[in-house]
Amino acid sequence: MYYAIASQILKYVLIFLIYLFLYRVFKIVYMDIKGARYERQITSAKLSFLTGERTFNLFEVTTIGRSEECDIVIESPYVSARHAIIRKRGKRFYIQDLNSTNGTFVNGKRIKRIAKITNNDVITLGDVELKFIL
Amino acid sequence: MEEYIKTGSKAMKNVFWIFVIAFALLFIHNKPKGFDTIYFTLAFPILIYIVYYLHVRLFPLGEIQFIILTSFLTEMGLIMIYRVAPDLLIKQIVWIGIGFTLYFISSYFSKHYDWLYKLKYGELIYFGITMVLIASPLIFGEEIGGAKNWLTFDGIYVQPAEAAKIIYILFLAKYLSSKREAKDIVILGIITLIIVGIFALEKDLGMAFLFYVTTLLMIFVATSNLLYTAIGLGALVVGGIISYFLFGHVRVRIEAWLNPWMDVPGKTYQIVQSLFAIAAGGFFGTGLGMGHPEYIPAVATDFIFSAISEEFGFLGAVAIILVYFVIMYRGIKVALNAKDEFGALVATGLISMFSLQVFTIIGGVIKFIPLTGVTLPFVSYGGSSMVMSFVTLGMLNGIALKEEQQDVQLKSQY
Numbered sequence: 062m063y064y065a066i067a068s069q070i071l072k073y074v075l076i077f078l079i080y081l082f083l084y085r086v087f088k089i090v091y092m093d094i095k096g097a098r099y100e101r102q103i104t105s106a107k108l109s110f111l112t113g114e115r116t117f118n119l120f121e122v123t124t125i126g127r128s129e130e131c132d133i134v135i136e137s138p139y140v141s142a143r144h145a146i147i148r149k150r151g152k153r154f155y156i157q158d159l160n161s162t163n164g165t166f167v168n169g170k171r172i173k174r175i176a177k178i179t180n181n182d183v184i185t186l187g188d189v190e191l192k193f194i195l
Numbered sequence: 196m197e198e199y200i201k202t203g204s205k206a207m208k209n210v211f212w213i214f215v216i217a218f219a220l221l222f223i224h225n226k227p228k229g230f231d232t233i234y235f236t237l238a239f240p241i242l243i244y245i246v247y248y249l250h251v252r253l254f255p256l257g258e259i260q261f262i263i264l265t266s267f268l269t270e271m272g273l274i275m276i277y278r279v280a281p282d283l284l285i286k287q288i289v290w291i292g293i294g295f296t297l298y299f300i301s302s303y304f305s306k307h308y309d310w311l312y313k314l315k316y317g318e319l320i321y322f323g324i325t326m327v328l329i330a331s332p333l334i335f336g337e338e339i340g341g342a343k344n345w346l347t348f349d350g351i352y353v354q355p356a357e358a359a360k361i362i363y364i365l366f367l368a369k370y371l372s373s374k375r376e377a378k379d380i381v382i383l384g385i386i387t388l389i390i391v392g393i394f395a396l397e398k399d400l401g402m403a404f405l406f407y408v409t410t411l412l413m414i415f416v417a418t419s420n421l422l423y424t425a426i427g428l429g430a431l432v433v434g435g436i437i438s439y440f441l442f443g444h445v446r447v448r449i450e451a452w453l454n455p456w457m458d459v460p461g462k463t464y465q466i467v468q469s470l471f472a473i474a475a476g477g478f479f480g481t482g483l484g485m486g487h488p489e490y491i492p493a494v495a496t497d498f499i500f501s502a503i504s505e506e507f508g509f510l511g512a513v514a515i516i517l518v519y520f521v522i523m524y525r526g527i528k529v530a531l532n533a534k535d536e537f538g539a540l541v542a543t544g545l546i547s548m549f550s551l552q553v554f555t556i557i558g559g560v561i562k563f564i565p566l567t568g569v570t571l572p573f574v575s576y577g578g579s580s581m582v583m584s585f586v587t588l589g590m591l592n593g594i595a596l597k598e599e600q601q602d603v604q605l606k607s608q609y
Contacts, residue, residue, distance in 0.1 A: 064223055068482035071216055076479055076507065078213045079514045082267060085206035086521055089260060092199055093528075 104149055108133065111183065111190040119154070123147045125186065126159075139163050139187025147178070154178050154193070163187045200251060206263050207247055210270055211240050217274045217483060224484035225281060235285045239273065242288075246295045254302065258595050260525055261298075261588045264518050265573055269294075269581075271515065272574035275502050279488050280495045283576050290578045294585035301586045305541075305593030311365060312372070312537045321366035322386070328359035329393050354579040356394075356402045361586060363390075364544035367410060371417035372537045380414060380423055391434070398444060401567035405551050407431065412547045417540060452565040465492050469501040469560045473512075480508030495576040497568050501560050515574070516557065522588070523550045529595040538594045545587045 100122040108123075109116035117123075117133045124131040128142040135144075141161035148155050157175045158165040166185035167176050178184065180195040218236055227233050243266040250262045269291050277284045305311070314320065332346055332355060346353045370383060387410045394403035411427040414420075438445045451463040459467050468491040475486055488494050488502035504512040526546030533539040552569050559566035570577050572584035 064220075065482075065485065068220060068224075068485050071220055072480055072482040072507070075213060075216060075483075076510050078209050078216070079507070079511060082206050082209035082213070083514055083517055085202050085209065086260065086263065086518070088202050089199060089206070089263075090521060090524065092202070 105195070106149070106154060107194045108147075108184070108191050109194060111192055119147060119149070121149050124159075126161075135186065135189050137187050137189050140189060141187075144186050145184075154195075156184065161186070200259075203247075203251075203259055203263055207244070207266065210243065210263070210266050213267075214240055214270050214274075218277070220483045221274065221277050225277070228281065232281070232284060235288045236273075236277075239270070239288055239291070242292055242295065243270075246298075249299070253299070254592065254596055256596065257302070258525055258529065258588075258592045260521065261592055264522050265585070265588065267518060268515070268573035271503060271507075271511075272499065272571075272576070274483070275488070275499050275506070275574070276495050276576050278483065278506065279502055280576070283495055286578075287576055287581075290581045293578075294581050297582055298585040298589035298592070301589030302593045302596065305590040306596045308538060308541070308590075308594065308597060312369060317369050318366060321362050321369060325359045325363045325366060325390070328355040328362065329390060331355050332397055333393065351578075354577075356399065357579040357583040360405070360548055360583065361545070361590070363406065364409070364413075364541060364548060367413050367544055368537055368540035371413060371540055375418050380418070383410070383414065384427075395438065395442070398442075399568075400438075400445065400448075401555060401569035404555065404567060405548060405569065407434075408551055409544060409548045413540060413544050416543050448565045448567070452562060455562065465498070466560075466562055466566055468492065469498050470562060472501045472505040473561060476505040476508045476512075478509050480504075480506050480511055482506065493568075496570055497556060497575065498560055499575050500557055500571055503574075504561075519550070519553045526550075526591050529591045533594055534597065538597065542591055542594050545591055549584065549587050 100120065102121050103118050104121060106119040107116050108119060120132060123133060124143060124146050125133045125135065125140075126142050126144040127135060127137065127140045131143060141159070141163070143159045144161040145159055145165045146157045148157070154177070155175055156165065156167065156172065156178050158172055163186075164171045166172070167178060168183055169185070178193050180193065182193045184191045184193060222233075227236075243262075247259075247262050247266070250257060250259055273284065273287060273291075276287055311317070335346060346355055367383075370379070387407060391403045391407050394400070394406065408431070411424060411431075414427070415424045439449055440446075447462050450457065451466050455463045455466045455470065457463060472486065472488055472491055475481060480486070483506050486502075486505040488505050491498045491501055494502050500512065500515070503515060507514075523546060526542065526549065530539050530542035530546060533542050549572060552572060555564070555567055556569050556571050558564040570580040572580060572587075575581075
């Protein structure tokens with residue numbers, strides 16, 4: 062008899078706890094999705110063609126290449142489909158070559174994998190020269 | 196990141212309190228038979244806390260949600276198993292312990308999954324193991340509950356098809372990452388038909404369905420060819436119709452699905468009892484110990500979802516389904532983020548197999564689709580299924596970690 066009453070009351074408590082658990086699980090999922098969006102935030106840094114024809118804003122993580130999927134699309138036969146990636150870590154920016162055919166150069170020097178880039182650095186991808194402006 | 200872990204810990208606390216309340220109630224309702232039961236029950240929350248802590252420590256970038264969600268699911272399973280079959284509780288807790296151990300082992304193992312890909316004659320080896328595992332019950336097997344898909348060693352029952360699932364996915368991923376011509380797909384189709392045929396001989400239609408649809412999904416993901424998919428789906432429909440006329444047990448299942456009221460004491464007893472149990476539950480359930488889930492046959496294994504629907508109600512059942520959705524979401528995310536094709540294909544295969552299994556059995560017990568006997572991963576009683584579900588998630592965690600690993604290397608080079 063007492064058991065029946067206890068069970069009746071506690072079933073609401075259990076359902077409440079289960080949904081509190083679910084709320085927290087979905088909160089983690091929400092934080093995850095927000096984390097993915099963080100990569101798409103625009104930073105103050107810019108990348109412009111040396112000829113001055115176009116200027117691009119950089120994201121927290123920016124991909125450069127010939128493919129349509131890249132954030133910055135450069136239509137040149139000397140640029141690989143996914144050529145390079147620029148990431149922001151703290152206040153600094155780093156460029157990484159994504160095993161491109163013709164390589165990535167910073168101020169005329171070919172980078173091995175990852176290199177730091179600073180204001181007014183000239184980045185060469187294939188036959189295209191870009192200026193990094195912080 | 197801090198808040199991330201804090202929220203996870205809070206979720207684990209909820210799991211703990213659900214456990215305390217439910218088992219306090221159940222121990223009053225159905226007094227534990229010996230001290231063993233009590234000790235093992237107390238070991239469960241300690242186990243999941245150790246596992247959670249270890250996971251945070253060992254894999255800081257891993258899929259911690261897998262641990263949180265599986266703790267919840269295994270706990271709901273334990274509550275229901277103690278309710279309907281108290282004798283099985285200890286065994287189930289032991290299996291969960293083994294499962295978590297294998298989760299960590301397979302995480303480390305598949306973190307370096309390159310060697311799985313580079314293995315010489317990999318395709319032949321994986322295919323050979325799959326065939327041996329699938330065909331072995333036909334020769335040495337024992338018939339339990341109408342299907343001949345069990346092996347027994349000294350009284351321990353093993354379902355080799357559960358292990359075959361993972362090896363078969365490795366085979367598919369390896370095969371499809373290099374061979375995508377029309378000719379290769381036809382060969383793959385023939386292989387799949389042979390496997391489905393063996394399962395049909397074992398009368399294990401649930402597994403046949405899972406293997407077939409997973410192959411179809413992986414072909415679609417690898418080739419994005421709608422024609423193959425359409426042919427595959429067409430063949431599924433044709434195969435279903437043929438097996439309806441060919442096999443007696445298929446006809447029974449489909450007739451029971453179309454009209455469960457035709458033979459309530461006989462052929463459709465299972466599904467009708469399941470429907471009654473779900474109806475008795477209502478929104479909030481009958482309360483633990485107040486329903487009659489023991490009327491449902493095979494309630495600790497295949498029909499555990501109906502028992503949960505009865506005692507935790509519609510809301511509890513929906514919570515279980517939502518938890519499975521989150522696992523699926525995480526799995527698909529792992530597949531999308533995987534760095535190479537092989538990893539992406541393995542992750543896709545594992546998560547499709549897992550989700551298909553979940554929705555075939557849930558759909559079956561609520562009479563949404565014809566019933567096929569597969570277990571509800573993590574919740575149902577059963578060693579093979581429990582262990583292999585943990586290995587599945589462990590491998591997904593490993594694939595996710597491999598991707599993160601490169602990111603860490605990248606950081607250290609700065």
